[in-house]
């Protein structure tokens with residue numbers, strides 16, 4: 001049985017809008033019109049243990065929504081999702097104890113205290129034994145080069161430095177699965193390369209399953225054997241990167257971004 | 270598991286001491302406000318005909334300073350950071366922790382109060398002992414009263430935190446806005462004795478005033494300190510505090526558990 005299995009997951013959001021026109025503000029106080037947006041329209045896939053999967057799609061396709069559902073922090077309207085034998089949103093606390101999540105746009109570090117304090121807190125939150133924690137902590141500090149950053153409050157870190165700390169924070173409790181939502185956003189070329197090689201190595205060494213969303217196709221090419229494409233809440237492609245390229249590239253050696261753009265166009269996204 | 274909540278309490282307390290200067294300057298406001306109030310009460314007691322309600326002037330002055338000491342417990346506002354997390358969607362990060370969101374935020378909320386207690390309230394209270402004559406803070410009415418005042422303050426801390434968590438749970442429905450919160454906060458402030466000692470209110474209201482939920486936030490500990498509640502009656506005061514704490518926790522947890530299921534984590 002695969003480690004992660006989604007079948008026909010659906011999620012719609014209600015968006016409330018103010019009426020337009022005369023007296024709109026006043027009428028808006030009493031009546032609102034609701035519009036529904038379908039973020040996920042029956043998404044199904046399965047991911048096995050130790051896989052490193054890229055999850056791509058244009059803006060608003062439903063990537064972050066999928067990650068939220070799989071993290072147990074958003075309840076879908078329908079469909080089933082079983083991860084490590086549990087339904088994430090039904091057994092949230094047991095589920096999240098075994099996964100790590102990095103949201104590129106948000107921080108999980110405490111803003112005003114040294115990074116190392118945030119790490120120590122995570123030890124207690126995830127109930128990691130002292131010895132195990134120390135080993136893991138030293139290992140991550142070493143491979144991510146955090147030595148000089150640990151005593152700095154998170155708010156004083158640059159984006160790239162912070163992202164390295166975020167990764168460590170997500171992996172300190174040795175999760176079996178790691179979800180990354182745009183981890184490379186805003187990083188310079190050097191940081192990006194470092195992050196990629198770290199993820200690749202971590203996946204190879206500790207066998208942690210990874211699913212990563214990104215708009216940087218080089219991330220996907222460098223890291224993922226398998227790529228899933230989502231658009232308008234539907235899964236449109238699931239397979240290898242070479243096959244995807246072969247199908248949509250106009251010529252040999254075409255830039256990957258152009259290939260993806262053509263694919264989005266052909267899929268009418 | 271309990272250790273996790275303690276650690277959250279600790280880290281949040283450490284973090285909030287970032288704002289010690291702001292809290293310290295708040296102590297000046299507290300101080301001036303109390304002095305003005307004492308002057309007004311002195312005039313009032315001097316010229317009012319007949320006994321001025323259930324307290325003497327000395328007790329009233331003492332009540333005012335104890336109230337400044339307990340000001341950090343006034344339930345005006347829920348934790349600003351938590352409100353920010355709800356509206357920005359950072360609550361998603363909190364939900365990714367294998368913790369009960371209620372106790373997680375309970376620890377945060379209560380820890381955030383400590384800086385105001387130490388830097389604003391305690392400073393103001395201690396300095397008040399140095400004031401001349403009629404303005405000075407007074408020692409507790411009796412040693413026994415003081416020994417009961419300490420646990421009553423701890424219970425007030427519990428009560429205040431659980432009330433704030435109830436407000437937070439209600440506020441988790443972010444579309445409601447701040448209106449209901451302000452009303453609740455205002456009622457809480459008034460009924461806690463934070464504006465006027467409850468024993469100066471009309472006599473027929475006294476049984477209600479003692480038993481309602483907010484007396485325990487300020488007035489009950491203050492009564493034990495100034496001696497307007499006998500140490501032998503303290504059990505009733507503390508029982509009232511604990512009773513309402515349990516009620517607030519139960520209702521807060523119930524609402525929070527339901528909200529978490531339907532919570533929409535914003536952004537992405």
Ligand SMILES: Nc1ncnc2c1ncn2[C@@H]1O[C@H](COP(=O)(O)OP(=O)(O)OP(=O)(O)O)[C@@H](O)[C@H]1O
Pocket residue numbers: 013014015037038039057058059060061062063064065066533534535536537
């Ligand atoms: N809280 C919300 N309320 C209403 N609509 C939402 C909400 N969150 C997402 N949506 C809608 O759901 C759809 C999918 O959003 P999602 O954030 O999953 O996209 P995404 O694939 O992560 O996009 P991006 O690449 O821009 O991050 C979008 O149309 C978006 O407008």
Ligand SMILES: [Mg+2]
Pocket residue numbers: 063064065181537
């Ligand atoms: Mg997104």
